[in-house]
Amino acid sequence: MNTVTRPRILVVGAGFAGVECVRRLERKLSPDEADVTLVTPFAYQLYLPLLPQVASGVLTPQSIAVSLRRSKKYRTRIIPGGAIGVDLKSKVCVIRTITDQIVDEPYDYIVLAPGSITRTFDIPGLTDHAFGMKTLAEAAYVRDHVIAQLDLADASQDPDERASRLQFVVVGGGYAGTETAACLQRLTHAAVKRYPRLDPGLIKWHLIDIAPKLMPELGEKLGSSAQEILRRRGIEISLGVSIAKAGPEEVTFTDGRVIPTRTLIWTAGVVASPLIATLGAETVKGRLAVAPEMNLPGGDGVFALGDSAAVPDLAKGDGAMCPPTAQHAQRQGRHVADNVIASLRGGPLKPYVHKDLGLVVDLGGTDAVSKPLGIELRGLPAQAVARGYHWSALRTNVAKTRVMTNWLLNAVAGDDFVRTGFQTRRAARLKDFEYTDAYLTPEQVQAHIEGAGRQG
Template sequence: MNTVTRPRILVVGAGFAGVGCVRRLERRLAADEADLTLVTPSSYQLYLPLLPQVASGVLTPQSIALSLRRSRKYRTRIIPGGAIGVDLASKVCVIRTITDEIVNEPYDYIVLAPGSITRTFDIPGLTDNAYGMKTLAEAAYIRDHVISQLDLADASQDPQERAARLQFVVVGGGYAGTETAACLQQLTHNAVKRYPRLDPALIRWHLIDIAPKLMPELGDKLGRDAQEILRRRGIEISLGVSIAKAGPEEVTFTDGRVVPTRTLIWTAGVVASPLIGTLGEKTVRGRLEVTPEMSLPGHDGVFALGDAAAVPDLAKKEEGAVCPPTAQHAMRQGKVVADNVIATLRNRPLRPYGHKDLGLVVDLGGRDAVSKPLGVELRGLPALVVARGYHWSALRTNVAKTRVMTNWLLNAVAGDDFVRTGFQARKPAKLKDFEYSDAYLTPEQLRAHVTGAEGQG
């Protein structure tokens, strides 16, 4: 009896790019046309741009964790784990499951959307003492940590310890760092009213970045407006400055200043997932070089997109321009890659990715925001309406939209109770504990592993 094997499509990563691709494949492929598999540690898509609002308590963690099992046409097999190597010659993806089991997953077509990890530098003490803002667990932990600093400062009899616990340092003047500093400053500003023994003047937030401008993509005027808003709220902004050394109780800036603090949050950019390094293919600034159709040259059925791929930006005239690693591009690239996978299956021509940037939105907490939709510069309430309207509309499910809108309304009316959950209080939560950057295989280890598995088979 003849058995017909359906093509196996493997998607790596459940960010904006990966989920956008999977959802389109589910809708446009017949059930008997291909088998779909998704590799992700968690069975949800994280709406990353709203993470600072989870850290500040405006939103609950569940509200921005969009279940992958809610789709009406859900039929994708989910492997709970992370890809640690891809052997393009053997068409095998090596996966480390959440129980640390190593499994080999064969494929016929693969879509690489593993995203990015926090970019760090060889700074003494950084990964041991800094917190990140890349995952849901980190955001929840940072909220607990910041509130605990207020609690401990309130209980302390030592003026120096109290002052150190009430100083907070955020490194990174991009969107993530600026929004994190702004939202968490709002949290401490509102919370200190519940601590009559604490002097609000002792609470100091530092936002530093090695670049000469804050969020340069906004342009000079809106960038200055954002700085003005933050400085008015008491956030000390230092540009052209970074971290020279990080310790458990103090941070040394590159300009020589030493700031006593128990809170260092590192958001100084991202780099492509180390998975890309296992392929042994050409990269552009660490991102996999792909065609405008997001296919990997020389390898049929291999596609890459999102933060991990250097997708040519056809909307820009300059040679070598690539799409920035933003959610706006990743969501749209996911749909185009899905269409190109289907076109490959059906022997049809592929189409290149092209998208004009719709603008930028930055929510600074409270009623403060700056936005630049379609080139129109806004600040204050109009900018806030645009920022939240964009995020709300971009949420993939109606359940998520309802939860987020409810959270926003409840926070606006009732405020925050500043409660610590405490569920992660005894667990480490520094950068080194969340990135798992040492889990990936080298190309040599990958080949040896796959060859060994083939020999046993």
């Protein structure tokens, strides 16, 4: 078959959903059956649930960044950049490469798995002074920043400055926020022993959330167990509270408290990638509304999945949507690949149905709470399940070996407190890691495509 006539399958995003889709397409499609292209700024898949352990130094960054080029059978073309617009009528995806070049990529089938970005609100100073925990760069940067606060507090002669540098605020009582607070608190608790001039009692961690419960998905008993573990460690938990404003040296809570701090970590949920808004299609709370088969109703060859798609959860029913979790994204990726192939070959599409396998929360050390298949576990059994699940979900044996080696080394040798140098003299905050201003509006996409057509 001539390469010009081969169907073009474009996959946007290299998260759990996108990578699983690409791998399935490679395995099931013959090389002359279709051309597969992947759009991603980085040629690796990030195992997002383990980011808090990178921030705390338990794992090295490369251990959870799984290269997309390790397989010798890999034949997918990678465009290093991010999709900033899609014209469904012309079947063209507009891409901004990592060198800021604008590229128009035509497709016959497009799989939209651009993931999500950190959800923020119109809170004064938030994006200027808060850190996120969504990317590998942010995790590495936060680690450097936290250790730097200990160094600077130790060197300071000002009691007020010392106190503010040793207070840390994490916003978000979901899995990301809870695990981030738990892992980083363990890091500072261990590190302060190497600073004889610092009073360990000055180190204070605050975990706050506007919701009335911490991780409500865990249920009443496990949620209470997680809170008890964190409070026993000295983490102050405030529920029904959020941030009123943020400054460079203090944070004001909505209950009126003012906390002197140089560290605000924002993990209060995610929203769909702004790419979805460029389509001009129907959305559900910002996520693209798709059929149970994960195709866009009325869209020619358009599929969407993962955090950016409102996929009906047929296992739950009652109009429920699949939650933005890794286990759903991985299974949706494989299912979408099968449906794309079925569409390509003229076969029927199948609806996505998957029941949640459970939840795991790793709080560091021997502390964890897990709910596999509805069974509530705490302590070492829960830790074994949590780490066993994460370890088995890693895609390559190299990644599994690195993660297991890091865990064993940390268990034997303890934490290290080396700053890697990612933190430069120029501060980097939430707004610096997510390029939300790079996306086009539907009108801009159409104008761009029409302009490119006239030039062509």
